[in-house]
Amino acid sequence: MDGVRSHIMVCGGTGCISAGAEDIIDALKAELDKVEYDQEVNVIRTGCFGFCGQGPVVKIHPDNVFYVKVKKEDAAEIVNEHIVKGRPVSRLLYTDPESNKKLDKHHQMSFYQKQYRIALRNCGLINPDDVYEYIAFRGYEALATVLQEQTPLQVIEVIKKAGLRGRGGGGFPTGLKWELTLKSPGAEKYIICNADEGDPGAFMDRSILEGDPHSVIEAMAIGAYATGSNKGIVYIRAEYPLAIKRLQTAIGQARELGFLGKDIFNSGFCFDIEVKLGAGAFVCGEETALIQSVEGSRGEPVRKPPFPSESGYLGKPTTVNNVETFANIPPIILKGADWFSGIGTENSKGTKVFALAGNVKNVGLVEVPMGTTLREIIFDIGGGIVGNKGFKAVQTGGPSGGVITSADLDTPIDYESLKNIGSMMGSGGMIVMDDETCMVNIAKFYLGFTQDESCGKCTPCRIGTKRMYEILDNITKGKGTEEDLAHLEELAPMIKDAALCGLGQTAPNPVLSTLEYFRNEYEDHVLHKYCTAGECKALAKYSIDPEKCIGCTLCAKACPVHCIQGAVKQIHVIDPAKCISCGVCARACKFDAVIKP
C-alpha cells in the first residue's frame, strides 16, 4: 500500500522544539508503528506556525484539524482516536477566549483570521528539509521564469513597481537598491542576506530561515541575477543553530538540483551562496558593520557614502537585503507587481511580519497587510493583555524605536505612520506592555542594551549612551533630580546628531518617546520618589491598611528585616525607612491588608 492518506504536521520552529516538539514527533512515529499505520500516515516536521504561545502545535491533514499545547503523552490519543477512528481529540483543540468554544480549524481562530501570509507562506505548510515540497508549492519557478524570460532591468522594474521596501527596518525601496548595484561599474559584485537579527524579542527572520530556507535562496539568486552578481553570502548569527543547519541543508539540495552553481537553467548565469556566521553583535545588523565582519575585520560601521551598492564587500558593489525582504521576492515575480502593490497602504506595500511578545496573550509570529492597526494586531490577533490587565504601551522598532500609547492604537501601521508617532517599523519586534510596567525601567532596559552593544568606535554612542543609562539607573533608584530629566533631553539630540551609524543615532529614541508620553512617570520617580507601576524596587514602599489588619502577626513574623511593629490583635505598622520592599508581607497576609506600592 503506497497511498499516504494523512499528514501530521508538527511545528519544528525553535519555540516548539524547546517545548518538546522533537519528543512528540518520536512518540507519534512510535504510536503509528504500533498500530501499523506508519506507511499510510506521514509525520512531518515543519517551520513555525506562528502561534508560539500555544505551542507545541500539531496540525493534521486532510482533516485540517489544529491541535495546541500538545505533549508527548498525547501522541497515543491522537493516533488511536484521531488517526485510527477519525475522532478529533477535543481537549487538545484551541479554546476561543471570547466564546469559550473549541475551535478545530486554524482559520476560525482570530489569531489567523486577520493575517495574510506572503513571507511566511510556506512556514508550517512544508517540510523545510525537503526541496521537493518547496517545488510543489511553486518553488524555484520564479527563478526559472526570470532566467529564461527576463533581463536584469526587467526584474528590477517589477520589484520597483511592486513597491517592496526593505523589511529590516529602514524601508529603503528594494528595487532601487538593486538598480544602484546593477549600475555601479565593475564585473565583480556581491549580494548579501542580512540574517543578523538582533532586536530583543524579534524572531521573524529566524522563523523564515527555519521554516522556508529555499525561498531565501531562490530570492538571492534572483537578486544576484538582477544586480549582476555571482556570489551570495548569508550573514547569520551563530546563536541560530537550527536556522543555520536547515539553510545549509537547503543550499546543498539547491546545488544538487542545479538551482545554485554553474549555468543555472541553461541561462549561462552562475551563482553560489556561502554562509558566514556572526558572533552575535547587534551592530553587525548595520550593513557597513556587517560587511566589515564578513571581511574578517571588527564589526564596526564605516562612514557612508560610499554606499555598499558602490563599494561594499572587498570594495566591490554589494547589495544587502534582509531575510524577510528576500522571502517576498518569489511571490512578487510569480503573481506580478500589481498583485503585490494592491496590498498595503499608499507608500508601504505588501505585508509585514511582526514578532508579538511581552504581556500579550497570543505570543507569536504574525504577518499582516500594511495598514492594519495596532489594535487589530494586539487585541484581535494577539488576544489582548495577559491576565486581563490594562494596556499601557507597545514598543516597536526595538531599541531604535519608541513606545506607542493607547491614543495611537488605531493608527494604520506603515513605515511613515509609525515614524510620525515617534516610533519606527524596525525589523518587526512588537513588545506589548501592561499597566504594571514602569516606563522608566523600559527605557533603562533598552539603553542598557544599546550601551552593551555599542561598538565603541564613536564617542557620542560609546559615552553618550553610558551617561544616559547612568541617569536612568539613578532615577529608578530614587536618586534622580529634575536636572536629570533636563540632562536626558539635552544628551539625546546630541547623540542622535553626532553618532556614526544607525545604532547610536536611534539609541536615545526609547528615552525620548517615554519622556514624551509618560513624563508624569519620570516626574513621580524624581519628585515624589514613587513608581506608579511598583516595578522599581528601590522606590516601592509597602504599608498596612488599618481597616483590614486584624493583628494576626503573620506579616511581622515573615518580614526578613523585622520592620513591622505590632502585637497580637493590634494594628501593625511598617517602618518605611527599614522596609526593603521585598513583598514577603503582602504574600503572607491572608486579609489583603498589605497595600502594595
Add this chain to the structure above:
Amino acid sequence: MPIKSLDELIKIRESAMKKVNLRESGEDAEPMIELMVGMATCGIAAGARATLTALLDEIEAQSLENIRVVQVGCLGYCHSEPIVQVNMPGEEPMIYGNVDEKRAREIIQKHIIEKKFLDSAILNKTYNKA
C-alpha cells in the same frame, strides 16, 4: 540531477504535488468533493481500512483533484459497514453501505467520474440531524 528548464521544473513539481496535495484542504476557495469513511470500531472491524486505502489508491490512479478522503466516526449504519458517504459540492450527500475494496473503486469510477449512482448500494438516510 540538475534541473535545466522551466518545463522540467514544472514536471517535477507535478509529481511533487501529489505528495502534498492533501495539505491544500481548507486553504483554497474551490469546493472539494469529500469522501467520508466511517471508521469507528464497527467500521474498522468490517474492513473500512481496506476501503479507505482502495479509495486513496483509485484517486491517485485516476489523478483526481479537488477531492479528499476523511475518516469519520460511526454513522449509525453498523449493519451495513463499511460505510462511505459522498459529499459532492451543492448536492445532497449520498451514503453507500457494504463498501468493500471493489465497491470503493466503483464509487470513484461511477459516482465521481461518470456521475452515476450505484443504485444497489445506496442506504436510505434514517434520521434527521439537529
